[in-house]
Amino acid sequence: MINLTNCDVEPIHIPGQIQSHGFLIVIDQQFVIRYHSENLTGHLEGLPDTLLGEHINSIKPIIGKNEPPDFMIQLIALGKSNGFEQTNPFTTDIQGKPYYLIISHSSDYYLLEFEPAISDNVLDVQKAIGRSISEMLADKNLQNLLNNSAQQIKKVINYDRVMVYRFADDGHGEVVAEARDENLESWLGLHYPASDIPQQARELYKRNLTRLIADVHTEPSRILSTSEHGATPLDLTNSQLRAVSPVHIQYLKNMEVDSSFSISLLYKGNLWGLIACHNYTPRFIDFKSRESAKLIGQILSSALEFRQDEESQHQTDAFKAAVDKLSKYMFKTGSIEEALLKNDTTILDVTTATGAVLVFEKNIMPIGAAPTQEQVESIVGWVNNNVSEQIFYTDNFTSLNPDAVAYKDIASGIMITTLSAELSEYIIWFKPEKLQKIVWAGNPEKPTETDENGLLKISPRKSFDAWAETVSGKSETWSNEEIKSVIRLKTEVMSAISQKASEIRLLNERLKQAYEELDTFSYTISHDLKNPLSTITSFSQLMMRDDTISPRSKDFLARIVSGAERMRLMINEVLDYTRVGRAAPDFKEIETGEMISDLVKDLKVAFKAESLHVEIGNTPPIKGDPMMISQVFSNLLSNAIKYSLKSPCPQIKIEGKEDEVEVVYSISDNGMGIDIKQLPFIFELFKRLDNVREIEGSGVGLAIVKRIMEKHQGKIWADSELDKGSTFYVAFKK
Structure with a gap:
């Protein structure tokens, strides 16, 4: 029997047909018509059944009679120079009716799409949007922002139901905000399986930020071509009129939806979710109105990114402050366990975990809600046999270790940082089970069916009745902020351990x-x-x-x-x-400002980095071996320049901060960045990361820097994000 996973391989970008409310003409680089939709004559009276092989100017008497003879060629030339977003849409006249001409690329062809310039919507969307945006953004709370957005968008486009639909990490979606007509039942909180919007559809939503299905009951129009050009299916990725997958059409029919409209919501380039709009009668929205609605999505995406980054930064700052405190405790006391467990700030404060345990020098020292000593010993045995990573985390420990079921109410989620695998020394954090009652719009695991006529019924949710599933054995997920915090704490702990000369x-x-x-x-x-x-x-x-x-x-x-x-x-x-x-360091007082300035000048010349912008902040003096310290800054600055040169505007910032204990220098760039999982290994000898293989290097420089810092009883660590840049920190004792 066919099942829903078939959706994942459906070639929806090459459907071979378009929605019939408009028509399509495709021309090559010589402006010769190589494809066109079959419904051409339905929109243009007086044309032969096929125009294949004709020059585009041959249909000028029918399209845009008041335009210059070669206006379409002029539009293409202008779009090639300035971008087609500057020319789209072009309003023209077709036999007394206003149409929009939208031009886009498809490989070596140009797609000329024509659609009516009049919406079914009685409101002027473009005028209504300006009034609604301020109301959307009125509340700083993220959930209120989503609720406001759903309400305002419903006012603007007047669809029967408007939902904000958020994707989870596994691809399934949840309705997180909703505005609807009073006669409709609420779908707020319902979950939909990933197969409802398969992966290739999600990729297209990232490319095309709006998607209209005007009427699910109309027949699509085939795309005609000569046998010479028809051998290769026409890619309609950038098309506005691209026909809808039969799978999705049947899905909407099962929901009794006649028209749908979606606006993509992006978070840092990834598909965060959709504003999904349903109407129970056919509804056409013209291109300009769709573009205005797209503006809503872009503004909401920016607001989402700002709100989420604001929340993440608040958490990052709190974790950083906790790690800094623990570092000072370890520096002041000779006892690692006392520093980490016995003060007002403990290892519990570097994550949102409810319990933790320090396994150190053959002792098991718990804090907060932690499993029993016997259970922790069992966890350590499992870790010794199954974990090779320096940082390991899961929100579903019971799925990996069946013995964990006995204490899942305390430790369904665990995060482990390895201090010494040979000595079985770890810090382990625990998160409790968070029972989740997920309400699906129908049983997501039920296979598809065929009806009495042999037609495939794509969605098993014929009535979309709620189907509840209780998920157990899982905790809240570990955030990137928590992972980075644990990586930094490990650096501090290992530094403290290495300085325990008495042991x-x-x-x-x-x-x-x-x-x-x-x-x-x-x-x-x-x-x-x-x-x-x-x-x-x-x-x-x-x-x-x-x-x-x-x-x-x-x-x-x-x-x-x-x-x-x-x-x-x-x-x-x-x-x-x-x-x-x-070598033994020859310690001297070093005024670093002149050293750094000279290094920057030399390195800019060596790398031919004329476009590089370097900001040098405060440069407090440090104590160390001048030759070795020069090598530290030379290596770090060289890496920062080398890995940021491919950025559009490469930038580097060097700054020193001091307190009563140490001087910390930071070297930041906006370059290629480092995968968070690779951060624990970057100071190893000959370590070269996958994303810098094409850039010349030996993998020795950072190992040398680390060794010099150890000679100076200092520390080095890094914080980074792929494609965003890196910051390296070096701390020197006063």
Whole structure:
């Protein structure tokens, strides 16, 4: 039997037909008609059945009789120069009736779409929108913002039902706000499975911010083409008239909806949800009115982003303050457990968890609502056998560990940061089970059916009666703000642990031994490799001077020389790394302002970064080895420049802040950023992240910086977001 997952592969961008309230003409780069909709003659009287192969100017007497002879060609030229959003829509006359001409791209073709310039809506949408926007944004509360928006949009477009529909991480949706006619039952709070709006449809909603289905009962019009051009289906991704999937049409019919209109809501480029509008009679909205409605979606998207970022920033600030306090506690006391558990701020304050446990030096120390000691020991055993990540989190621990069912009311969600896998030392946070009663619009798991006529009934929710499901064993999800907070806390804890000179720890001894072995190995190998490498380079360069060698052979030799040079640079960086390990810092008072300014000037020249904007803030003095500290800032600034140069307006900011304990410098950029899951590994030797493979580098620089900071009993950490940029922090003791 066919099931709902078939929707995920339906090619909805190439339906081969359009909605019949308008018509379509497709021309190539020579302005010759290669496709057109079958309903052309229904809108244009006096035309032959097909215009395929004709020049677009051949239909000028019928379309836009008061326009210049080649006005459509002029519009295309203008759109190519300035963007078609500047020319759309063009109002023209077709046999005494006003039509809008909307032009867009489809591969090497131009789509010319014509649709009536008069809406069924009695209101002037463009005028009504201005009055409604201020009322939409009147309340700062996010839920009130959504409620206001639904009410105002209903006033503007006058549909029977207007819903704000939000997508969950798994693709299913929920009606989170609603405005409706009094005679309609409420759908507020109903959930709809992801298959109702499959993945490829969600992608199109990101491209086309409005979507009109004027009448589900009209027959779509086929797109005609010659056999030569018809072999490749016409991509209607950018089309306004693109026909609707039969699956979705049947879905709307099952809901007894005759017309629908949607406005996309985006959050940082991703589809947050939809303003979904239903009418129980056919309803056509003209292009200008749809564009005005799109403005509502864009303003609401911006407001959503601002409100959510505001809430996230508030939480980030609170977590950061908690980590800063814990860091100071650890610095002042010799006891890690006392610093993390015994003050007014504890490890509970770096997340929204209700309980936590510190597993450290063979002790289990709980705080808040935590499982029993025996249960924690079981969790640690499970972690030792199943977790390899430095940061691990789940909101459904029972699905991974059946034993967790016994304490799911306390720990359905867990987050773990590993202090030492070898010593089984962890910090673990717990979130309790949050029973959820999800009310679906019908049973989402029921398969599709065929009716007595053999027609596919796409939606199993014929009456859309509520179908309740209780979800157990899950907690509230862990937010990105919580994950970043735990990563930073781990950095602080590991720094504090490494400074406990009075305690001999197995991990530190093994790290020390590994460092010494690496130093000896890398120094010996690097030194011994230099002589044969010089020989390879010298002989290759000599051979390149031989005129009897073919150009292809010279090219191979040039590649050998280039590869040898890259290897020489890597050897030098490895030697730098080992020298840092052997050298003792010569501490002096350093005025960093002049050092940073000189580095910036040199690096801008080296990277040819004329467009780079660098802001240098406060530069308080620090104590350290001048040569090593210069290497720290040189590496960090070099990375910031290198990974932000591809940004439209590359920007870097360097700033120092000091308190009674330490001086902290931050180096921020707006470059490529780092995946949050990769942050714990960026200071490892030879670590290169996937998104920077094409940029030259060895993966040694940050390892050198980390080693220098350890020599200075300082700290280094980073905060980053993909495609947004990175901030590296270095903290020096006073």
